Amino acid sequence: MESVLGRYRNLIVLVGVLFAQVVGLAVQVKRTTPSEPTRLIRIWAIGAVTPLERALVWAQTSTGDVWHNYFYLRGVRAENRALKAQIERMSLERVRISQDADQARRLQALLGFKEQFISQTMAAQVIGGSGSELSRSVFIDKGSRDGLKPDMAVITADGIVGKVLHVYRSTSEVLLINDQSSGVGAILDQTRLQGILNGTPAGELVLGRVMSDETVPPGEMVLTSGGDSIFPKGLPIGKVAKITPGSDLFLNIHVRPAADLSRLEEVLVVTKIDERQAQPEQVGGARAIDILAARLPSVPSKPENTEKSASSGSSATPGSVAAKTPTTGVAANGTPATGTSSTGTPKTAHPAMPGADAQSNPKATPPHAGNGAPAARNAPNAKSTAGDSPGLTSSSRAGASTPSPKPVNPPVDPKPQPDSPDTPH
Template sequence: MESFLSRYRNLSVLLLLIVAQLLLLAYQVKAGEDVRLIRVWAVTAVTPLARGIEWIRGGTGGFFSGYVFLRDVQVENQRLRQEVGQLRLRTQFLSAELATADRAKALLAFRSSLPSKTLPARVIGTGTGANARVVYVDRGSTDGVMKGMAAITPEGIVGKVVAAYPTASLVQLITEQGSVAGVISQKNRVRGILKGQGSANCAVEYIQNEDKLEAGEWFFTSGADRIFPRGLPVGRVKMVGEGRGGKEVIVAPSALQAGLEEMLIVLDGVHGLIPDPQTPASSDVSILAPPPDGASTQPASSAAEPSGAGLTDADRLREKYKRIGESQGIEFGASPGRVADFNRTPTPEAPAAKPEAAKPEVAKPNAPKPVPPVKQ
């Protein structure tokens, strides 16, 4: 035996390594558990570097570009050029700040309009492997992030948390192969399963050839997957055609069309409604939907506390739940303890019940019924 091992030393070591790793794989697949300790160590070791890189990039990138620029000035114009450089630097800084503030404001407005409890997170890295469609965000289990939570932006759904470490989390994008989400089309209410393709677009499967679907039609989350709350925009149909086993539908995910910098992690999901087809749900309008016919436009300051006209379906739903909660003496979304009975209608003298807000959420006869909040 000993001579056999020494004779085939190379092969023995190779087999040993392969078998050990196969056993490791088998354990993970069979038990459905991860070897968490190794990943926690790796991510915790790498996260400070990521934060450092982000800090350097965000904080001093403008300064260094300005510095290099200033080194090239001619001597006689040094002072003037320095001033110009400083002003440019300041402009650059303010523009960057403004852009960041705009993004943050949009995210905040979107967050306040959501009935779900969310946590803002910033992308700090990508996963390993060529064309990996996973990203690391700077929020981890210490912030309350858990595996299986949804990640969204005002533009649409981003993906789901596949691993939560103390200081960071791994988010699998919806374009990653194997990534799935239950979806429903906005206009024709066709249900399907969104599947990542490992490319920039996703496919929607399990749609019958008889079902009506148009190119350009929007898909929203259906809530059937119990990850993404119902009513979030997913993307627009890019291509639709008849196939053998059903329709072949390609969807361009709206949240991943531009660079992904920030996102919201849904800590406690509440289902919303699918907006009317007349209400465009693209990235440029999803934060504030246009007011209904005849309604006056609300001032921008009222975006955080919406009431009356100019509201999205999600705003109206939240108002309704808030009213029901108030009528039962419970502040909606404030405490994790008591939950209001949302099947009971509030009494007519309930406070702050505007006639417009008290109307049913969707006027269309074929529109879905209001869905009570369901904890994810």
């Protein structure tokens, strides 16, 4: 017996070691949640490796900072000029976007919609990775002592990166979105199709659960849908690269990530997401209905009525627009008209807004803003426009508005000013 053991000692040890590891593996696979015994090994390994990584990254960053901040300043003046120009462009864009946001808030309030927004983030440096093609994760230099917790979203300015998987004292492991065990609720920007975005073993991103009879154009933006309770809604994920037939009746939509997941350096951890309902006081019910009216497709009014109302001038109340347009719009959509009228009566619709708009910023509400957008469409936004950037709305808003026949416009401005070149004719 002893001779057998001695002769096959190596093999017996091999089988023993392998058996122990297989049992350990089976136990881990059977467990649904990570637990302490394996965590200890991970803590040791990460404790041994991450300090070196942190030191190297620090040395590299410091050297780079010294070089870029004190020596390599070539082209900075030209870059400064370009950035200033960009700031100007973005300021104008910001005004337009804030108007859209105001409008969206008003509509959300109408629908009792709860909005999510990122209220707090923490910058973190990527210090290491897993070093395996089958485990797409990275380590960051922030951990539990910095307030990080599992399942926090990790993003960059370009798009989402992943979520915090394990948190240690001074480091955390981030599971990238292209890992095969990752899943993100996603929505296509234009077509509004929803699906689940998964990683593949090859590190690609595939959006599934989209029916094969849907049409998805390549290049369309993919955003987070907020359905996974990790990523706030509306963050960019990437663009549609190609579409292939998937299993059953679904499409496989391959997505090119917006963030460069293979070269991550700095990331933002979303440490706080607030959810709040749009404030009703921000919303005049009448104003919201006015917005709805402008959004809904409308049917042209009869010319004689329009002419009559135009000739009557100030006798045409703004409420008439709100009453007329929603009704036709609602009817066009097949929604019962009572639903619209119950939200706000036409009479109470923006009694002061159009007039105030015309006085404070006459140029802000041309009745046919380039593409025939009704002034009523612009009226709800004129308040913020007048304060922020006069003269911007008409052209910028017009691109997003629904064209509507000209005869609807005159009643919007109850006090037409003869001197104003923008007075509707």
